[in-house]
């Protein structure tokens with residue numbers, strides 16, 4: 001395994017932003033039937049518990065893992081605030097995943113391809129496979145490289161487009177005010193795009209202010225590999241998964257070219273012989 005560091009920006013102020021503002025979304029109900037049908041469950045890259053906490057509230061048997069101790073600390077705080085038993089949360093990079101138990105289902109929501117290292121992603125899928133019981137399911141979602149939200153990045157596939165990198169910082173970013181009156185601002189910019197590796201590198205400046213006074217400020221880097229759908233199918237098969245099904249995110253139908261998210265449902269064979 002390479003000694004590249006996995007790179008994400010879900011620390012400090014960015015982690016607090018997630019805990020404050022990323023509480024809902026169609027993913028929670030989409031993944032829920034898989035979680036109900038096959039326990040115990042691992043929520044890999046669980047973050048601040050957007051999916052995990054509602055599942056624990058429903059009495060489901062779910063553990064969480066994430067690379068960011070900051071995200072996990074906020075997940076624990078929320079569980080405590082909501083009167084739940086302390087959840088089993090593990091601070092581990094996915095490509096080094098080593099959990100004390102095995103699972104009937106693993107969900108991976110918004111966490112695949114972060115870090116910018118293909119070898120880590122391939123190893124992550126192998127680790128997830130190892131952590132499933134025979135016959136278990138991995139359900140993961142993925143935003144396609146041509147999604148509407150990320151369309152401004154499309155020009156960086158071309159050499160001419162990349163000549164404008166790194167981008168300058170914008171004067172203003174996205175601002176939101178939390179219930180306690182703290183104002184958060186996130187500003188991100190693209191600093192690099194490697195078309196051969198299909199890897200984009202972004203920087204984020206995040207601040208927290210109260211009445212204009214700066215409380216905290218962070219600068220973080222996130223590298224991501226922009227995988228196409230059928231690359232992920234091949235990676236899942238190389239990790240040992242079988243019967244990979246594709247669904248449109250987040251609906252019970254096959255994906256089309258117009259879907260921004262694709263969900264992969266991959267099975268660990270009941271016996272290694274049935275994988276052949």
Ligand SMILES: C[S@@+](CC[C@H](N)C(=O)[O-])C[C@H]1O[C@@H](n2cnc3c(N)ncnc32)[C@H](O)[C@@H]1O
Pocket residue numbers: 006007008010022027044045046047048049050051065066067068071092093094095108109110111114115
């Ligand atoms: C977009 S957030 C999604 C969080 C959560 N699954 C949700 O849907 O609310 C991505 C999460 O992946 C985690 N992450 C990034 N790189 C990781 C890695 N190499 N191993 C494990 N977790 C990682 C981040 O810390 C962050 O919590």
